[in-house]
Amino acid sequence: MAKPINKRELVLGILMEVTEKGQYSHIVLREVLGKYQYLDKKERAFITRVTEGTLEHMIELDYILDRFSKVKVKKMKPVIRNILRSAVYQLKYMDTVPDSAVCNEAVKLAVKKGFGGLRGFVNGVLRSTAAGLDGVAYPEEPTERLSVQYSMPRWILELWLKSYDRQTVETMLQEFQKEKPLMIRSRIRGEADLEKTGSRIGGESDPQKIGSRERAGSGCVPAEAKSLCRELESEGIHVTPHPYLPYAFYISGQDYLGGLQSFQEGRFSVQDVSSMLVCEAAAPRTGDTVIDVCAAPGGKAVHMAEMLRGTGSVEARDLTAYKVGLIQENIDRSGLTNIRAVQMDARAADADSVGKADIVIADLPCSGLGVLGKKTDLKYKTTEESISSLVELQREILSVVKTYVRPGGILMYSTCTVNPAENMDNVHWFLEQNPEFSMKDIRENLCEELRGDVQEQGCLQLLPGIHKCDGFFLACMQKDR
Template sequence: MAKPLNEREIVLGILMDVIEHDVYSHIALGNTLSKYQYLDKKERAFITRVTEGTLEHMLEIDYILHQFSKVKVKKMKPVIRNILRSAVYQLKYMDSVPDSAVCNESVKLTVKKGFGPLKGFVNGVLRSTARGLGGTEYPKDPVAELSVRYSMPEWILRKWLAEYDMDTVKKILTYFQKEKPVTVRCNTSRLTLEELVQRLRTEGVTVKSHPYLPYALSIAGYDYLGGLSSFREGLFAVQDISSMLVGEIASPEEGSYIMDVCAAPGGKSLHLAEKLNGTGHVEARDLTEYKTGLIQENIDRMGLENIS
């Protein structure tokens, strides 16, 4: 018997929230994974990869669709364009998924979502894409080509090229598209790094020390963060290493009063509060109640009292 809701339908829901309704991608994905905790780990990994991959490569995906569809992406119905976008990501970047499965499942999803009359259009576009994907011609203009290949807006590339040479810009773009480990910062106000490592390993998490900072770790092998009791208890914060380095550079003195005026979701603010060792105060601000709500959630989880 078919499942009432499959992974591709869940991906479509997330893409609709993010692309059509301006929901933050990490919020939409996190909420969805929390909602569907009962799914198999492989199914949840598929949802994460296709969602993030489609969003990261969307400029390129839309360019490819324009090669094989007479209807421009912006003219398509929102549900159809996002079914096609996630399908093209699978065709181009997921060799483990057969092209026939991508096409067939996309057609089924089109019908399930009430767009049966368009199933022929979806099937035709995807089968043409699958056949012709290897011969896709990219723009001749160097900046436009980089923009499409790396899904980076041209205005950003022109700013970079005003400061760096082409080779450096290509290295930056290549790095952006590399899969990166999740980095976490130990909440040293609650436990030592060694204690955190032991706790994570008992939860089945693969842990590696990070070469840049003594309190940073790279983690992998877990299902999702909300499923880790160590995360729920505030024993660590998920934070990019470059964000942690901000706290190192700021290097606040104990007793300082610090204001972070663009703080959500609060990673750097909490890091600075930890560095004050229970002294001083950090005031974390942002533009909306939604954003400050995210900060407050992390304050409550991490258990720090010298931050508001």
């Protein structure tokens, strides 16, 4: 008979991997849920919520623990520290779990992990916390209060407050902590699969003529999207259209995504609408040659290949065999034939690509400060020094891949951060260094709701809570000669 799985022990294991070994939470959590996919839906949901919640609220949890423990959090043994953190998360944020059960299970787990001598300490701290939780006062100093209340490192807040007003910053912080449904993109196929709607996102009803080729963008709503929605709903999945794009949807109610036949068949991809907007802004034309230089896991590259309706070619590159494998998995699921995955270092010049691309997508490594709601542990791993290094890396890559753009072609630069140093500052630097490039107007390629937020005609900074998507930046630059 199989040994029963202790879901709190699994949570502890994930927390140890993330906080003590520096692993990324979304990767470790995905691996654990994949290994134990036979667990029922409630158990899997508990593991996910407690893991993500503990990491998301960790600064606040440590602040609370320090109010009730004589031994400060930083001086606790790592196992005990993480047992207490996850227990306090349950006490504060999970009303369905009785306080007594939280305390008892934490003590049992400490004993099981070889810390029986600390059972009294664990029990005492948690029972004191449960009794006094409602009376915990947060710091009075405004920035420190935001740091504790929303578990955001102070230096990040100070960085944002240089560029955004306090209300905008707090709106972003609130958005990061909201539970949000998954966002997907319905696959787009060829002409036979398209349904005319009378108008397209970002322009007229007829496809835009550019030179001798027509635009391959979203002039039509994929009929398959309607079929996909019906199928998902028949499987008990709740589907809600996204206002920015006709093929973007929120879904909720799913357990194991890989268990959905429509996902296995490549009928949809998990992708935030902010990422989809990169391809919309680039406005590909039938027959275009596209190079995506940092493509993993391949969402934008596959999207671009679909928008080309089977024409042209997309080369999706990334640095490691592992990342190229992720891209290939998405290509295989999509069934597309006008795209291929290639292992290549974006920093190394590729002579064969010079002047060949109609569109180069440069969605580059960044601090990820726009997606902290999904990758909560990034805020603890990122430093001011690492951001400076990332800016240097971004500029190094842009200086290489710019040569791949043919005259008249497009360089799409994007990041999933809200940090101006990695965004507008890099764009201004690039245009100063490369006068053969200029901003390309993207307003007509976007929905009306976003057009007013476009900066300098070709740049769009999306902010969590302000816009209906992740924090994201994109810039469209055209090579004029």
